[in-house]
Amino acid sequence: MTEATPQPLPESAATIHLSQLLKSPVIAGSGESIGRVDDLIVRLPGGDAYPPITGVVVGVGGRQVFVSSEHIREFGADRIVLSVNKVDLRSFERREGEVLLKADILGHRLIDVAAAELVRAYDVELDETPEGWVLARLDTRRPAQLFGLIKSSGGHASRDWKAFEPLIGHSGSKTARGISVRLRGLKPAELADLLEDADKHERGEILDQVHGDPELEADVFEELDSDQSSKLLDAMSDSEVAALLGRMRADDAADSILELRQARRRRVLDLMPVGQRVKVITLMGFNPNSAGGLMNVDFVSCTPDSTAVQALSAITAAPALQPEALLKVHVVESDQLVGVISVITLLQAGPATPVTDLMDDDPVRIGPEADLTDIALLMADYNLYMLPVVDDEDRVLGVVTVDDVLEDIIPEDWRRREPAPRPVREPASAAKTGTQNADGAAQQ
Template sequence: MAAGAPRIFVSHLSGVAVFDPAGDQVGRVRDLVVMLRVAQRPPRLLGLVVELATRRRIFLPMTRVTAIQSGQVITTGVLNVRRFEQRPTERLVFGELLDRRVTLTETGEDVTVLDLSVHQLPARREWEIDRVFVRKGRKGSAFRRAKGEALTVEWTAVTGFSLEEQGQGAENLLATFEQLRAADLANVLHHLSPKRRAEVAAALDDDRLADVLEELPEDDQIEILGKLKEERAADVLEAMDPDDAADLLGELPTDEQERLLNLMQPGDAADMRRLMSYEERTAGGLMTTEPIVLRPDASVADALARIREPDLSPALAAQVYVCRPPDETPTGKYLGTVHFQRLLREPPPSLVSSILDSDLQPLDPEADLPAIAGFFATYDMVAAPVVDEAGSLLGAVTVDDVLDHMLPEDWRETEFHLDEEVATDGS
């Protein structure tokens, strides 16, 4: 950025694409790294935390940034793709500075940090934080936004950034990442400190936290769940996909499992207990108990309305299962499957019973992982029904759950093998 260019508020950099000089996208900005300095001198902006397509997070020094403009960051030179490791003297802007309570030195009034601005020093490739956007009044919460005068002040006008803060909020951090998919927000949480991770989890609503938990490594799941009040932990488990919730419950001590199950709605608890009764790497252990179930007298229009439900995953929306009453799993007699492509080709008033795929053999709940994978590969399916000996539909296994269990246990924490350095200047 040339001297005299306008300051940039850091919230505008969240998720911004990073390009090399050839115009190829390298990754996206996930945080900024600063170093606090003594005597209230403005912090020096050391660089950016950039997330590559492989989800590896690397450090991009500001000396390699040639421009920040039009919603993009342009880099030059050689990009070091070693995984970013935060040093003790460094602070993450999104992860640690936003939502802090600091003090206005002139009045002694406590304020909440909403945003920070950075600018490039004249005639140098050095950047620093120069201003702080704050709000007066009490902190907000996950359900109540704080009210009060908002104002922008010089960095030197506030104090308290270097202190360890207990109970730091997460409202503005979450606003910065509100457009992220659950898997990407999970990656953000994974890289935060345990303290900050717990604060962000506490600020998420139950449904959003449930989606994020499903994408986190097992250790992070257990850590976060353990820091929630038991009543809320039970609510979050209810909001998760039943198979994922059962897997998480299965990792907890038996007495803790029982306490949480007793706090859940009876129907949800019954689903959890049923799923936990199967071996983890079987169709019964992998299935969800909430597929789309229709009676044989339902119409194609009814089926299309069901698969349009926004909360359904693409895999579960790919087909509906036709069964005799009752409609909840375990259902009455399973009659067959209707694929969504067939639904699109049929007149809306037609009955789903007239277009059944009844030749597709369902999975046995005791089928092991190799047999399930073979089924998906043979029939090019993204979901498969699980039916017991009595002919009742118990649930459905989706291809994403199969992949989760076929990949190494730590796959969420590892990236593709990359060279330690790659050239971004075409050399």
């Protein structure tokens, strides 16, 4: 079944900016002013709906009270008029799942999903629909300032609400929203970048979301820089760390173990699944910057009497391996490397073709003690994406992939440089009118 395309809001009869509405008077049905607007309440619905305005937080005589949207007769930029003459003067208490636009959104950072970056909301746009008022768009452009005072920009650079994922610290709201489909749609490297840019509270919410998908959590931790990963692991229990490392690639798990305090390493290792523990301990025996320390001990192999279709079946039977480790099949006899075949060669060959007719019987290989420079030079000279690591008797110990080499060879200061801008795709429900460019400016 194909996924339904998100539908944009219909042309609105009216649009109000939250900044205009805050502190506006709230008028009773009798015409008497009873207070001023302190905040607006929305609920973040599931699916692809826009959040409806469910109520207003009104400041009345030094306290905050709740007025339901059902009791609002007129919703304007300069005032709110009620359909009742009296309001319940009990102090407002937030209920589970409620989001406050001023307290939770305005001035706070959200995730711009298309750009995979944290941006700040400087204003909120509300639209009137046949079903009521809804949160429709955000203005993420910093207002111009003159001598420290906000200067009007002459218009709002608003973008569709559905382009963002809010980070709301209120525990009841987080629980009600559950795991965000939009957030889980980001790549692990993008989520890692967000975590590295986030403050303590933002980081906590992103981690809570990621933690709901154990495999995604492992992928994200593989992408984190060592300092950030170490800090996050320090805040976790031994059993949580062991479970996480048990799902990670063995080489990345070994690096993470070494980042732990010495006193924790043995405890965490003892709690890890036996198979993963053996792999990690093996890798910890090598210098982290050597081929042995960089290699992944999982690789695809077949015997010399295999056919092309059987070699391809070995790849199909290894869904848990990283894609980079599936680029070649290693032909192994009595634990010794006798040849290597690329996946492309196997795909182009007849199914019954013997692998011995297809393989490179003298493949480039490297010893576990080789350093990063040796690995990089070999990969560059022979145009390789993967190198088998063998011992003195030509037994395959693992494979080093080009992504591992790049990760270690890139200077640390390069990692901190601002990435080049990339096109931002708005959701299909994007702007009410016109299209939006990458920095939020409206094109009419």
